[in-house]
Amino acid sequence: MSKHLAHKEKPKKKPVVDYSAREIKIPEKRQRAKAKSQAPKQEDSFQTAMLNKTLDRKFSVSDLALTGIALILLVVACFLPTSGLVRLLTFLVPFLLAGYSYLFEAFQEAFMGIVLGRELIVTVAGLMAFCAGSYAGGAAIMIFLKLSDSVLAYAEMLQAEKVGSLYTLRPERANLVKENRVSVVKAETLEKDDVVEIYPGETIPTDGVVIDGTSVLDASALIGSSLSFPVAAGSKAISGCVNTTAPIRVRVETEQKNAVCSTVLRSAENSWMHKSSQERLIQKVISFAAPALVIAAFLLAIIPSITTGDWRTWLSRAAVILTVSQLYSVVQSVKLVYDSAAAYAAARGIVFKGHDVLEALSRAETLVFDKTGTVTEGRYQIKDVFPKGVSEGQLLFLAGAAELNSQHPIAKAIVAASGAYASDVQVLDVEETPGRGVCAFIDGRNVYVGNAAMMEERGIEYDLPTVPGSAIHVSVDNRYIGHIIVDDALRDGAFDAIEELRISGMKTSVLVTGDVHSSARKIASVLNFDLVKAELSPKEKCSAVEYLMTNRNVNTTLAFVGDGICDTEVLKCATVGIAMGCYDKPEAVDVSDVAILAPDIHMLPKAYQVAERAAAAAFLNTIVCGAVKIMVLIFGAAGVFGLPFAAFAQFAAVAFEAFNAMRILRYEENRQKPRVKWRKERWKNERSDESFI
């Protein structure tokens, strides 16, 4: 597992988790942002160096055509009744036609002393084949290598096109307004507090706040499904959204490089920098297997030739082993699949921050859901008001005034009902406690608005609610003045989405919430959650997640799904932190491992399925590629496979890998049903896990 997920791995010893403890250690702030801004690290392995080199290779139709001609010439040459020098020449033509660029690079590698360079090794193999009299084998090595490169380059080109289509999300230019004059500047030079004008049809260049004008923003390109919303002065302007109806002026809040649009693009482009454990393992194996195979090839060329005197046979068998030693395609096969999955998902508004994240999510059997805004709409409604010693209007007004600046959905509902916006009440020293509520100094009085836990912490006696819903209690100068009952609706499609996750492989579903037990239980029973934990502060949610992480099955992971409001710490401490509906919450996009931009719970099983498909395809590619290499090695060394067949078999494996990766890029969700994953029946007693409940 790569560095940035490493700290989330299961601790070796099972820690004792004390839920009553308020202070728990939250893992250090992650270094991802820093890592991402750094240039790709140079790796020692020569195979990796070679791998990066092949990535530079562009797909070219003329190269492919030339290789096709070389292949035809090779077939023709096989049937021509030639001999001697003429025969050599008839095979040399296709050899040179397909391999001239490799020969050139081989010279460069030899000159620079890169003895294990891919082109050098392959050229040596080709020349060995010619020396051994296997002219067809020599030409086939070059032709099939070139074809393999073309196929891989083609798959990479498709993937790059997918990423390229995302560039429209990040406009290069912006209309900067300075002293009432508009000038076009590079969007990357925009700074905080700059004002930009955005005309209809243009994309918002960076995150900011609308200060003038009213319009409708279309977020479809960013989030991958249709969504448009009205904006006016004070609304958030999210980069990547298209302004549709009228010009607006936006005050810049974030530089473009840190804006949501840049995070999406960066993740699609750089996911390969965070390698999966499979890739790391393959690279480790290759780093000793490749030189070992080269040495074995030379030993096979020398020792049996001397002992048996049949140097032609052993030289051509050694050439087969040299071609097998080029293991870069095994790494490439996995990388291509994960890259394709990340690009495919990014185009649908699902941002995977690395190959390791895709791999970890594919192994997630326990999914922990935050309630508000994740499985519920996050749009509270006021159901009832129970004032005590004050009028209903006074209770709502004081609560609304205290909540004016809070982003919490409960606050929004109370503010909307209170009329506090229109008043000129003086609100000072506002302090919000996540999972509890807010306190503020209003017209010289200390007002607390929050749940029962907040009242208990303040030592204020409160009335127990008599109707269903979540009670938000209000106190003024430590005097209880009543409570407001709020309720939130289940998200549209939540039931189907959770069921789809179960079909796809989720074994244990857990609901954690800061809300009261009654609301939590109601939601949990509708959605059939296995475990529920209510009335938790964000830190206690972290404890719960860590407890489940230490008690999970080996080889499985845990994912936490939140909405990015008051749960960023939990997103950080879960193995896979998934932020849902976070297109307008740059912080959540930044701290999560998977950012699902659309506020659509159906995207969750999609993300899970993309990860599973990618992991399955990567595994299949490794097995196919590895098996073909081993077969060619054994049968080639034994003389069963001739050089042309050995070269062809390896090309066929590469073509299969590329096809597998391209399938991910072109996957049509609606055409296929989710795979029902076979799993062993484990954790049968989850519901009676008393230590958790």
Ligand code: ADP
């Ligand atoms: P969830 O865990 O369901 O996502 P939160 O952690 O956001 O919910 O909030 C948990 C509880 O904390 C809420 O149900 C509410 O009782 C209380 N709370 C949090 N923020 C506020 C606020 N701004 N005003 C009033 N109550 C709040």
Ligand code: MG
């Ligand atoms: Mg929440």
